[in-house]
Amino acid sequence: MTKAMKYREFFLSNGFYLLCIIVIVIFSCLNRSFFTIENFFSILLASAFLCATTAGVTPVIISGNMDLSVGSTALLCAGVMYQSFHLGMPDSVTLLLGILAGAVVGLINGILVAKLKFNSMVLTLGLQIGYRGLGLMLIGGTQVKLPEAFSVFGKKTIPGGLNVMVVICLLVMLVLHVILKRTKFGTYCYAIGCSETASERVGIPIAKVKIAAFIISGVCAALAGFVVISRLGIAHSYIGKKMEFDAIEAAVIGGISLNGGRGNLLPGALLGVFLIYVINNGLSIIGASEYVYPFAQGIIVFVAMYLDALKNFRNK
Amino acid sequence: MSNITKEFPGVKALDNVCLYAEEGRVLGLIGINGAGKSTLMNVLGGVYKPDGGTIELDGKEMIFHSPSDAYNAGIAFIHQEPQYFLSLTVAENIFISDLYMKNKVFTDKKKMMEEAEKYLSIIASNIRPDQLLENVAIGQRQVIEIVRALTAGANVIIFDEPTSSLGRQEKENLFKTINKLKAEGKIIIYISHYLDEIMEICDDYIVLRDGKLVNQGLISETDKSGLSNMIIGQKLEHLKKKSIDTRDRETVLTVEDIHYGNLLHGVGFELKKGEVLGIWGLMGSGRTEMIRAMLGLDRVPGGKAYINENGNKLPIKKNELLRKVGYITEGRHFDGLFLSKPVWKNVTSANLDAYTSKIFHMLNIKKEYEDTKKYIDLLQIKVPNAGVKMATLSGGNQQKAVFAKWICKGADIFILDEPTRGVDVGAKLGIHKIIRELASQGKSVILITSEADEMVDLADRVLILRGGKIISEQTGADINQKNLMMIALQGVSAS
Numbered sequence: 014m015t016k017a018m019k020y021r022e023f024f025l026s027n028g029f030y031l032l033c034i035i036v037i038v039i040f041s042c043l044n045r046s047f048f049t050i051e052n053f054f055s056i057l058l059a060s061a062f063l064c065a066t067t068a069g070v071t072p073v074i075i076s077g078n079m080d081l082s083v084g085s086t087a088l089l090c091a092g093v094m095y096q097s098f099h100l101g102m103p104d105s106v107t108l109l110l111g112i113l114a115g116a117v118v119g120l121i122n123g124i125l126v127a128k129l130k131f132n133s134m135v136l137t138l139g140l141q142i143g144y145r146g147l148g149l150m151l152i153g154g155t156q157v158k159l160p161e162a163f164s165v166f167g168k169k170t171i172p173g174g175l176n177v178m179v180v181i182c183l184l185v186m187l188v189l190h191v192i193l194k195r196t197k198f199g200t201y202c203y204a205i206g207c208s209e210t211a212s213e214r215v216g217i218p219i220a221k222v223k224i225a226a227f228i229i230s231g232v233c234a235a236l237a238g239f240v241v242i243s244r245l246g247i248a249h250s251y252i253g254k255k256m257e258f259d260a261i262e263a264a265v266i267g268g269i270s271l272n273g274g275r276g277n278l279l280p281g282a283l284l285g286v287f288l289i290y291v292i293n294n295g296l297s298i299i300g301a302s303e304y305v306y307p308f309a310q311g312i313i314v315f316v317a318m319y320l321d322a323l324k325n326f327r328n329k
Numbered sequence: 330m331s332n333i334t335k336e337f338p339g340v341k342a343l344d345n346v347c348l349y350a351e352e353g354r355v356l357g358l359i360g361i362n363g364a365g366k367s368t369l370m371n372v373l374g375g376v377y378k379p380d381g382g383t384i385e386l387d388g389k390e391m392i393f394h395s396p397s398d399a400y401n402a403g404i405a406f407i408h409q410e411p412q413y414f415l416s417l418t419v420a421e422n423i424f425i426s427d428l429y430m431k432n433k434v435f436t437d438k439k440k441m442m443e444e445a446e447k448y449l450s451i452i453a454s455n456i457r458p459d460q461l462l463e464n465v466a467i468g469q470r471q472v473i474e475i476v477r478a479l480t481a482g483a484n485v486i487i488f489d490e491p492t493s494s495l496g497r498q499e500k501e502n503l504f505k506t507i508n509k510l511k512a513e514g515k516i517i518i519y520i521s522h523y524l525d526e527i528m529e530i531c532d533d534y535i536v537l538r539d540g541k542l543v544n545q546g547l548i549s550e551t552d553k554s555g556l557s558n559m560i561i562g563q564k565l566e567h568l569k570k571k572s573i574d575t576r577d578r579e580t581v582l583t584v585e586d587i588h589y590g591n592l593l594h595g596v597g598f599e600l601k602k603g604e605v606l607g608i609w610g611l612m613g614s615g616r617t618e619m620i621r622a623m624l625g626l627d628r629v630p631g632g633k634a635y636i637n638e639n640g641n642k643l644p645i646k647k648n649e650l651l652r653k654v655g656y657i658t659e660g661r662h663f664d665g666l667f668l669s670k671p672v673w674k675n676v677t678s679a680n681l682d683a684y685t686s687k688i689f690h691m692l693n694i695k696k697e698y699e700d701t702k703k704y705i706d707l708l709q710i711k712v713p714n715a716g717v718k719m720a721t722l723s724g725g726n727q728q729k730a731v732f733a734k735w736i737c738k739g740a741d742i743f744i745l746d747e748p749t750r751g752v753d754v755g756a757k758l759g760i761h762k763i764i765r766e767l768a769s770q771g772k773s774v775i776l777i778t779s780e781a782d783e784m785v786d787l788a789d790r791v792l793i794l795r796g797g798k799i800i801s802e803q804t805g806a807d808i809n810q811k812n813l814m815m816i817a818l819q820g821v822s823a824s
């Protein structure tokens with residue numbers, strides 16, 4: 014192999030990491046306050062909820078389906094928690110009810126997809142309207158203030174100054190990564206995503222696995238909803254808007270194939286999440302116009318996907 | 330199994346078939362493409378539910394609702410189309426039905442690797458268990474399916490054309506393993522179109538035709554031609570060997586100096602007009618890779634191709650070449666078909682220009698349909714009509730359809746990689762005739778095959794690949810089984 018080929022090989026297989034580094038270097042040069050611990054923490058805090066949602070949809074995507082309802086699920090669960098709080102339930106029960114609501118949504122999606130053979134993308138795209146409506150009814154206003162106790166939790170930090178929410182969300186990612194890579198369920202997710210007929214032939218309980226994947230997605234969406242409202246201290250009707258697309262975007266940037274069967278949560282999807290928020294954060298620090306954000310994000314997604322395509326082409 | 334009946338829309342795939350297999354014996358299941366062999370085994374393996382009939386195992390009646398029911402009852406099934414997962418490791422692919430667990434939660438990857446290694450070494454030791462399956466050569470993926478069945482510890486093992494892409498050594502290892510399983514008192518059912526294999530490994534045989542059991546008996550009481558007569562129901566005519574000396578003919582294609590990883594070190598050849606040029610070598614000698622490199626399908630560091638027109642040798646870009654030739658791939662089962670489309674659309678799909686009108690580019694569907702019918706007759710593709718979905722065809726019939734597709738496309742140069750793999754003895758003859766005819770029409774054919782008699786019957790000239798080089802060229806009477814084997818194995822000719 015020649016030297017040039019080696020360089021190309023290296024560039025292709027690590028293109029995504031290089032891209033991340035380049036983006037960070039550019040912003041660091043443009044503004045001194047970008048490359049600081051405080052800013053790093055604030056990026057982490059802002060992206061925490063997306064870590065949870067991305068981690069949640071990943072098993073669904075890897076097993077060859079799609080969940081476009083996570084944003085609405087987050088809103089719905091926020092609504093449930095808000096109501097439960099209002100009724101004077103203890104904190105733990107409130108959190109539990111919220112998570113439970115997410116699980117139920119996941120169960121419904123899962124059963125419809127796995128047993129009644131709905132196309133998951135069409136189904137969740139349709140159902141999410143209903144979930145959102147339900148959530149809006151529960152919140153009952155465009156913006157409602159939450160009781161004090163709620164936001165207290167959102168401000169807790171661990172020694173070292175890292176927000177508890179961040180820690181939880183990163184842990185969720187780690188746990189799901191381990192689940193996908195080291196458990197029967199995870200292996201089955203990859204197998205189903207690779208080939209459903211083959212999975213059937215070798216006796217994988219396809220329906221069960223799919224339903225479980227959707228439940229995980231629902232639960233993680235609920236957690237994301239909780240993270241958002243406890244951080245803001247208010248529940249508003251914008252919660253979860255576009256969240257499903259951000260999650261899928263992060264997954265795709267991180268190399269998770271929408272055809273199923275391929276990709277890793279760590280480091281891929283995690284870096285995908287960060288990259289989105291690094292860009293947003295960087296742009297806001299250098300004082301770019303709000304309207305530039307989507308464009309910049311689009312470019313980065315394109316570059317990341319192009320690099321992935323190049324890599325796959327090479328491997329053939 | 331008794332009185333098994335299974336109907337698909339338009340076809341009675343199985344009609345009151347009874348099958349009796351004994352412990353410690355190998356039962357050969359043979360029949361033409363579409364006879365119902367795979368369907369019968371799919372019933373036994375729990376994939377299809379029969380419309381009628383019963384399955385008994387050790388005297389107990391069994392009802393299977395799913396493949397896992399059959400698996401749990403101790404039936405392992407090696408499918409005709411290997412079932413695998415590209416992005417999982419080889420070890421995970423092998424143990425997917427029964428993953429090793431460290432405890433209740435975690436899988437035991439290390440144990441899987443070790444066990445997989447152990448079993449892999451029985452059949453093909455060059456596959457590493459930690460490899461991703463997509464990095465395993467297509468031809469070797471069948472090994473994974475076989476090993477998966479071996480590890481299941483089943484009492485009944487069904488082999489549905491297990492050797493169609495195995496190399497010589499792997500085949501030998503497989504037969505050794507089957508004999509061992511036999512000695513352990515397992516029930517083995519073996520499907521193949523290679524009658525040599527049936528003669529070698531089986532104790533009993535049953536013959537299916539059109540979903541009915543038409544013959545059965547002991548292998549020791551019959552021979553190869555007896556079997557082939559039973560399969561097609563009439564005496565098989567034999568194609569006489571007729572190789573022509575083509576060395577002095579006009580050259581149509583020149584290939585020079587192809588390098589391919591550490592597989593090929595500078596190979597080149599000339600293809601003459603109207604000849605069948607055989608490429609011979611052991612599995613893994615780089616036959617397929619040479620073609621892929623020549624056509625620009627794999628990037629390689631070196632190599633040139635020229636096309637000869639009117640006596641001028643014109644350099645040609647490699648991807649341009651691909652458009653000029655009809656290339657029937659070794660793995661055509663995987664990349665040659667639109668399974669959810671009807672047969673006629675598949676057959677004409679590579680040549681749609683010929684079926685479109687000058688204005689508006691409308692497709693002449695009637696003509697497409699008619700032409701497809703012609704190929705169906707020619708190749709004896711067994712279908713109720715040309716409008717059924719490709720996916721419902723039996724394995725061998727799908728192969729024939731791909732073959733039809735490329736012949737339909739038409740070209741001056743054809744490259745055929747294992748053109749008769751998986752097709753029955755009757756259809757094989759049909760394909761041989763077509764190849765001869767192509768050559769006599771002045772088209773040039775490059776033929777790759779692992780079957781020595783096919784090479785001997787068809788090739789005018791044979792190039793032998795060994796150690797990454799073309800070490801020898803054989804013509805005329807020198808193309809014989811003994812010679813081919815000797816040169817490929819030892820590098821020297823028999824005479």
Ligand SMILES: Nc1ncnc2c1ncn2[C@@H]1O[C@H](COP(=O)(O)OP(=O)(O)OP(=O)(O)O)[C@@H](O)[C@H]1O
Pocket residue numbers: 337338340341342360361362363364365366367368369409711712720721722723724725726751
């Ligand atoms: N899923 C299906 N739907 C409709 N028809 C089918 C289906 N599967 C098989 N058939 C039909 O049943 C018949 C028997 O097919 P089968 O696959 O058992 O043949 P086979 O003996 O295994 O042939 P081969 O040697 O080509 O593998 C064929 O006519 C085929 O077209």
Ligand SMILES: [Mg+2]
Pocket residue numbers: 366367368409489723724725
């Ligand atoms: Mg078959």
